[in-house]
Amino acid sequence: MSSIPKRSFDTLIIGAGGGGLRAALQLSQADARVAVVSKVFPTRSHTVAAQGGVNAALANVVPDNWHWHMFDTVKGSDYLGDQDAIEYMCRAAPRVVYELEHFGVPFSRLDSGRIYQRAFGGQSRNFGGDQAARTCAAADRTGHAILHSLYQQNIRAKTHFFDEYFAIDLIKDQDGYFLGALAIEIATGEPILIEAKTTLLATGGAGQLFRTNTNALVNTGDGMAMALRAGIPLQDMEFFQFHPTGIAGKGMLITEGVRGEGGYLINSDGERFMERYAPNAKDLASRDVVSRAIATEVREGRGVGPNKDHVLLKLDHLGADIVKKRLPGIRDTVMTFLHIDPAETPIPVFPTAHYTMGGIPTDRYGQVVVPVQQGAEEPVPGLYSVGECACVSVHGANRLGGNSLLDILVFGRAAANHIIGHLSEQHYHRPIPDGACDTAMARLERWNRQGKGESVPALRKELAKVMEDHCSVFRNEEVLQQGKDKVLDIRERIRDAYIDDYSQVFNTARIEAMELENLVEIGVATVASALERTESRGAHSRIDYPERDDARWMRHSLFSLDGDKMDYKPVRMKPLTVDSFPPKKRTY
Amino acid sequence: MKFSIYRYDPDQDAKPYMQDYELEDNKIEHGMMLLDALLLLKEQDQSLSFRRSCQEGVCGSDGMNINGRNGLACITTLDELKQPVEIRPLPGMPVVRDLVVDLSQFYKQYRTVKPYLTNDEPVPEVERLQTPEQREQLDGLYECILCACCSTSCPSFWWNPDKFLGPAALLQSWRFLADSRDQATEQRLNDLEGPFRLFRCHTIMNCVEVCPKGLNPTRAIGHIKALMVKRSL
DSSP, rough: OSSOOOOEEEEEEEEESHHHHHHHHHHTTTTOOOOESSSSSSGGGGGGGSSSSSEEOOSSSOOHHHHHHHHHHHTTTTOSSSSHHHHHHHHHHHHHHHHHHHTOOOOOOTTSSSBBBEOOOOOSSTTTOOOOOOOEOOOTTTHHHHHHHHHHHHHHHHHHEEEEEEEEEEEEEETTTTEEEEEETTOOOEEEEEEEEHHHHHHOOOOSSSSBBSSTOOOHHHHHHHHHHHHHEESTTTTTTEEEEEEETTTBBTTHHHHHTOOEEEEETTTTTHHOTTTGEEEOHHHOHHHHHHHHHHHHHHOBBBTBBBBEEEOOGOOHHHHHOOOOOHHHHHHHHHHOOTTTEEEEEEEEEEEEOEEEEOTTTTTTEEOOOSOEEEEEEEEEEEEEGGEOSSSTOOOTTTHHHHHHHHHHHHHHHHHHHHHHOSOOOOOOOOOTTTHHHHHGGGHHHHOOSSSSHHHHHHHHHHHHHHHSSSEEEHHHHHHHHHHHHHHHHHOOOBBBOOOOSOHHHHHHHHHHHHHHHHHHHHHHHHHHOOOTTTTTTTBBBBBBOHHHEEEEEEETTGGGGEEEEEOOOSSSSSSOOOOOOOOO | EEEEEEOOOOOTTOOEEEEEEOGGGGGOOOBHHHHHHHHHHHOHHHHHHHOOOOOSHHHHHHHEETEEEEEEGOBBGGGOOOOOOOEEEETTTTTEETTEEHHHHHHHHHHHHHHHHOOSSSOOSSSOOOOOOHTTTTTTTTTTOOOOGGGGHHHHHHHHHHOHHHHHHHHHHHHHHHHTTTTOOOHHHHTTTTTTTTOOOOOOOOOHHHOTTTOOHHHHHHHHHHHHHHHHO
């Protein structure tokens, strides 16, 4: 214990994407001592890859208000989102977007000089009426623009960064208070204990669980797995979003903004097939709806290409000017990876693993909450979580495009404000008990000895293949049960896995091994939760239970590592000030 | 396909060396990127160390020197490369291990230009207005991904990495000078005075040549110099 160097801060933030950086900025500006730990340099975090934009009812293009945004989000969530948190988020949206503009984000502009807004999926005016234009965009590089601006403002605010440090596990005492985390400096392999009065997990999603995904290689769900190991359940893990338009077979994201700007999908007959699945919203229906439609077209033999395994996203009718001006990043990506110009040739696309709706259960202040025995849930002392690794839940069973950037900004800010209040009451660090780091150190040291089993990269590939084959857009009991058995088997085999790099200097093999340990826990949580939920809701589509079952399943799942157990809790149907939106049949 | 890769682990190696690798042709698919090849080579030899993340040219992690030219491995196609593909770390920076360089100096120069919007007027309730034409001035500037390909290809930066700010930082300086919302023009220009920070740029244009995002730091530096001259008149 005494041999591990220790640093002390008011707040430790793990993860330097948009959620972590927005929280860090708020805290630094309030003169709190903040440490941000990130396994990559902050601007390499995956927020950088967000394309289309961030939703806020600014009404810069057409009339809009937060209440319509709230309705769309509740409906998009297939009524699994918590309506208090959704009201809070939609009301706060204009404010956080204006703040971003003040921070310097180079939003695209309208002729009026105001922020450009585009149409996106699942957006309506007047509670299900005409298409809205609610997504504030910086061309199709909105995430890049936001992440860099937030990092820049943190430079100004003198936030303390631990760049390229990998968090191994959370540290807590016998009373259940969270006291910080054990991390290692990747460059040297040196462990370090970062002690904090409050710890905020903002580590992003786990898209690397699936073979074909839109995610960065760093998206391995580290925070979710740390929470699981610390005894926190994960909520709603069966809901994994498949983005309708990843580049077929490769996975690079093609923003929904392409369809927002007027692009549409066609099958092998050249038919605009979304007209059949969503007569009103067509190509701008919710993502789960569009992904299922594409998968169905392909299954029924109307796919395109030699293997008839994808559909086409057509935007050549928009004209080269609009493509270059509004979608320059997409054009670059398609030209680089497919050697075609999307302004002339349609893009081959297929649903691709994209976003973890589930995660660490929190309230709307970002406090991690867990049920206490049979009673109501209570905040876990000293632990917060925001962004994709958290589950507030504002996305429920299906997230709307443009709501993930909003989620990280609104709740990054809200969590920071709550932490500031907490810090004003808690003046001292609680003592760190002897041996508090032992488990975390053992986890690190396990990779210093030779294993006799299989190699880490081989197991990581196998896990991603199993998840893709067994837990994809359409699911059923048999396939999920096999998937669960296989993932559990991989979890066992990881115990004997080996790496063949024992250097202390920038040992990425060891980091990847610990990432695999994280991924497999999330894989178990995902298939186990999916197997239990015998209904179809949002992104979770069971062929054997094709209908939504509100009587039985209008509740959140909770998966705990202890015995791989499932538990459930009610959806918070009551908003803060307005009437609840009761569940209705969901059509677009 | 044959590769020759720079190896150095200060924990174990007295000095750096080049190691040959070979990737079987049946593993190479049409349109594959260099990063895909490196990931496969790392499966063969897990001790090979390099940074990577997004795999699509937006995070800026995998800048390296590829057959003598800086670029991002994830958007460099294998078919454009002469064999054996010689891969080295970005030049001029201290090597941490293999293809991983210490970018502290690069980031320090970035921070030096105060890369954040400065505006001292009261904060409005809504957005500050900017015309599409004013916003267009930021195109070709804000897209920088801080991959360091440009600064580490610049001879002026090699000779004076602590004094010359380098193309990446200067591009950011101009990004804020060009922003109609920014009010710190005088301060920014004052900070760039002297023979080194800005004026060590001799328009060699390696930065433009290598930028994986197609940006033009030399032109940005030219704009700053013009503004300096205009101010002194």
